[in-house]
Amino acid sequence: MPGLGTSFGRGGATTFQQDLQNSDCIVIMGSNMAECHPVGFQWVMEARARGARIIHVDPRFTRTSAVATDHVRIRAGSDIAFLGGIVNYILEHRREFRDYVVAYTNAPVIVDEGFKDTEDLDGFFSGWNAEKGTYDNTTWQYAGMEVHGAAGQREMGATQGEQSGHGGHGAALKHGEPPETDPTLEHPRCVFQLLRRHYARYTPELVEDVCGVPRERFVEVAEALCRNSGRERTSAFAYAVGWTQHTVGVQYIRTAAIIQLLLGNIGRPGGGILALRGHASIQGSTDIPTLYNILPGYIPMPHAQAHDNLQRFLELNTSPSGFWGNMAAYTVSLLKAWWGPHATAENDFCFDYLPRITGDHSAYQTALDMLDHRVKGQIVVGQNPAVGSANSGLHRKALAELEWLVVRDLVEVETAAFWYDSPEVERGELRTQDIGTEVFFLPAAAHTEKDGSFTNTQRLLQWHHKAVEPLGDCRSELWFYYHLGRIIREKVAASEDERDRPLLELQWHYPTEGEIGEPSAEAVLREINGTGPDGAALSAYTELADDGSTACGCWIYCGCFADEVNRPARRTPGSEQTWVAPEWGWAWPANRRILYNRASADPDGRPWSERKRYVWWDEDEERWTGEDVPDFQPDKRPDYVPPAGAKAQDAIAGVHPFIMQPDGRGWLFVPSGVVDGPLPTHYEPHESPSANPLYGQQSNPARQIFNRPGNRSHPSNGSPGADRYPYVMTTYRLTEHHTAGGMSRFVPYLAELQPAMFIEVSPELAAERGLEHGGWATVSSERAAIEGRVLVTERMAPVRVEGRPVHQVGLPYHWGTRGLTRGASANDLFPIVLDPNVHIQEVKAATCDIRPGRSPRGARA
Amino acid sequence: MSEDALRTEAWPQTYAEEAQPRMGFFTDTSVCIGCKACEVACKEWNQVPEDGLLFTADSYDNTGSLGANSWRHVAFIEQDRPLRVGADAAAHGGGDDGFRWLMSSDVCKHCTHSACLDVCPTGAIIRTELGTVIVQEDVCNGCGYCVPACPFGVLDRREIEDDGRVFKCTLCYDRTREGMTPACAQACPTESIQYGPLDELRVRAAGRLDRVVEDGFAGARLYGHDPADGVGGFGAFFLLLDEPAVYGLPPEPVATTRDLPQMWRAAALAAGALALTAALSLFGGRR
Secondary structure (H helix, E strand, O other): OHHHHHHHOOOOOOOOHHHHHHOOEEEEEOOOHHHHOOOOOHHHHHHHHOOOEEEEEEOOOOHHHHHOOEEEEOOOOOHHHHHHHHHHHHHHOOOOOHHHHHHHEOOOEEEOOOOOOOOOOOOOOOOEEOOOOEEOOHHHOEOOOOOOOOOOOOOOOOOOOOOOOOHHHOOOOHHHOOOOEOOOOOOOOEHHHHHHHHHOOOOHHHHHHHHOOOHHHHHHHHHHHHHOOOOOOOEEEEEOHHHHOOOOHHHHHHHHHHHHHHOOOOOOOOOOEEEOOOOOOHHHHHHOOOOOOEEHHHEEOOEOOOOOOHHHHHHHHOOOEOHHHHHHHHHHHHHHHHHHHHOOOOOHHHHHHOOOEOOOOOHHHHHHHHHOOOOOEEEEEOOOHHHHOOOHHHHHHHHOOOOEEEEEEOOOOHHHHOOOOOHHHHHOOOOHHHOOOEEEEEEEOOHHHOOEEEEOOOOEEEEEOOOOOOOOOOEOHHHHHHHHHHHHHHHOOOOOOHHHHHHHOOOOOOOEEOOOOEEOHHHHHHHHHOEOOOOOEOOOHHHOOOOOOOEOOOHHHOOOOHHHOOHHHOEOOHHHOOOOOOOEOEEOOOOOOOOOHHHHEOOOOOEOOOOOOOEEEEOOOOEEEEOOOOOOOOOOOOOOOOOOOOOEHHHOOOOOOOOOOOOOOEOOOOOOOOOOOOOOOOOEOOOOOOOOOOOOOOEOOOOEEOOOOOOOOOOOOOOOOHHHOOEEEEEEOOOOOOOOOOOOOOOHHHHOOOOOOEEEEOHHHHHHHOOOOOOEEEEEOOOOEEEEEEEEOHHHOOEEEOOEEEOEEEEEOOOOOOOOOOOOOHHHHOOOEEOOOOOOEOOOOEEEEEEEOOOOOOOOO | OOHHHHOHHHOOHHHHHHOOOOEEEEEEHHHOOOOOHHHHHHHHHHOOOOOOOOOOOOOOOOOOOOEOOEOEEEEEEEEOOOOOOOHHHHHOOOOOOOOEEEEEEEEOOOOOOOHHHHHOOOOOEEEOOOOOEEEOOOOOOOOOOHHHHOOOOOOOEOOHHHOOOEOOOOOOHHHHOOOOOOHHHHHOOOOOEEEEEHHHHHHHHHHHHHHHHHOOOOOOEEEOOOOOOOOOOOOEEEEEOOOHHHHOOOOOOOOOOOOHHHHHHHHHHHHHHHHHHHHHHHHHHHO
16 A cells, blocks of 8 residues: 555555545545445445535446436546646645645655656656666655665665555654755745646646546536535545556555645545455455565565665664654564564574565566466465456466465365366367366355454454354364464474474464364464563553564554453444444554544644544643544644654654654655655556657556566557557446455355346447447457447446547456356456556556457367 | 225234334435345345346346345436436536436335235235234245235245245344344445334435435435325335336336225125115016
């Protein structure tokens, strides 16, 4: 979540869904919230009932649009132009929340004089290295600042983007204050003026030309947002993978962050940016990561070249100011949680036991490495890449190159069955007898069959209790990993080999129960929470020490087991507590529901308005107080000025709410932490029917392209051959199914509700291509051709861009060759082309063709 | 047959002290998001079978209609007209490209005058102490008389595994008799489906209608709330945003047994007249 992380300091939604009821205006963009988050959507409906304006900006008219007050149809992949247009509208009409912007954001900060904008360099920022295809961000820094290995990138070796993510890891500021600022916001190199110049060309006319949104419609949205922001009113943004799955996905979110900071909507009730996650515990899977480049709590994964030892690692990753200044305490406590008494100050707390990364080991790079025989085996858990990954056909072929494959899932999904049941086998491109992959399918227990926690979209940990025993050989993930580790440790128990010591010294002692030896999930949660010198559960991450006296499995979760109570398991009904419901589950960090909530008060600590009162300074008690847990040191006065030499959070002044950032400010301009630019700028999708009207540079220059057989791209606007794929295609989910279908296509009650892969097109496109409603059509790209049933609907009306219609083809991506309802996989059509920060695929906008009839079947000649 | 026995308003007297306030559904389609959680929750709780993977191409509706195997049915209607009209809509910018997508979760109406109950020869269909109408599956013999009797086409015989009996919404009798909320209402994330005492729901619905009309939904109306209608009012009534027919609902439903008492009276009269004539002719004949 570097979009949110670099702007505000933490990579999580800044608010919680229940708080949407307090919004005066909600912009839902890059999300089909009613369909994909129907339960949370009740709070949008509540806001609507209270008179809020609900604006849905989307290429399609969806079930969200159906109940919104406004639907604004936009060309897929043009969101930065739209959002940048709003930034320009705010600045042009002086609609920013000036007091908030001056005090709480980096608008007054003066930037290095070497900085050059995309407006100066025709689509590039200064620091572009064409040979490497990456940026050097030296010139993006604050003026007068000691540049100290660029943040977010300083772990980088040869590859890009391994360590992006957190502004907090960013600039090294002495005493928490930027060296040069101009509170009048007039200095030509202050961030505010850079913003003005950068977005000056994002006029309503440009928005109309790029996005296909009539200018007056756009102005209505911009005006609605401005009118519903300020002291008395607040507006919220909600987004999901409609924003992230682009080659500029992180920058989409950054643009929303800029809008919300300018309008003063962060840290306040009814404001914020809600990152809607697609699975029950996706937030949890980055907090305690399944990612290769971070450790629990967003601590960077050490790099082979840069981090010889703990001291060097901490030097490079500790921020002198803000809460990331305690990196040593977080890291040492993590090492203590893992290696216990073996981790001592003398041996760097076993820092050398951590694996090191040497390059890009993200999911797509790994799949390509599998194709090239650089990966022997893979364990696939909780995902179905044979359906869910971009260019899923290539992924299936990659599976066939493995020596072994383990798939743990509820049912035998396509990823487990690729070797005998796949389009490639049907076409004869793969032959079962030729596939050498040894496939192990291990049945998994469902959430009803095991204890554990989910960390949901709003950073809320909620415990689930086992209701029934798992059937047959089905086992929980916890069981699998615990016993796998136990058995491996037993196998190397007698080893004298140095390389086995990390395994042998690992703290791997969890109580088990029952016939199958299920480990105690609560014991794991307690370890994550952490313990103090006396062995008792810690209450807060502020108690963590860097001397080895505390252990903590994930510092941001510290406090979830305070007083030895499983706090995620708390279920006090809403009727028995305040609307914030602090006793329902537990939210990281410190059970805060709205982050950066010190910003709900003015610089003096008083609520900006009675109507939007949330957290404030109580002068009598000399403490911060309010509806929520204050996101601030509770007794730090609003007029606190850090003394010389102050470190970490003590270096953050009493007026600065963004306590994870080195300067305590929300970052309109991001000097480090985002690899493709300090300011979001409009680039066309990798495949687009349109030219970029702003720059000669068509698409994000830093995007990751893998130009190889099986993953060829289409020419874009104007280039020879672009007319072969004249339409825009986009993927999405339906309420009735779940992502790659493993949990829905196999369930009769869900399968019958959406029983066929279908393709949504407008009546105009149907007429142009002779497509018959209810009949079959085939969508094609350089990667694949897939078929589906045709739904002709005005919900897919074309947008007009520069006077001509752009047709968009809608593709739900749930189907595969298995399950009760079977069909083609939309992801087969898309290229692997990635956002450089997070390696996420661009499947929300690409080009295609569509023809009537079924796709060719049977073996290829 | 007495008229009282035919007329279902005999309830709640027949339950004496066991009778409870009449319970029902208010389905407010103005907040329905078409998630179909009601359909799934209903099937899960009541163990209603899956009945075919049929792609209908009728918007997002692959359920089609209510029936023995679908006790909730969400309709999806795509219309070329704006969601709101009038001054308020203008203030909201008109909002929606002159297009709207209506969604509505249909269900058995649990009529005050239930023709299905009237015609059931086995007594399988009864009115419960909550005023709801249910088919007792252990009594139903599958005769099917109720199927054409329903003015809404709700009742239907289950043709799976030669079952042949009639199944429909029970308003989750096994839950509601214990004071619980029916599965669909429990699952509905936006309170589009509300369960409660019918009197309270009618008051709530009236207030809700005022609000929705005020908000610019010009075609909004209540459907089935009026005890004076052809079925004596629904136990499960609706707030719709357009004509009932748009949703596939009969505009003026009438209990198919409504005229039976009169018909019986007419028949009795005719029979009497016939008998009298015969008697007279006999008598006259003697004379």
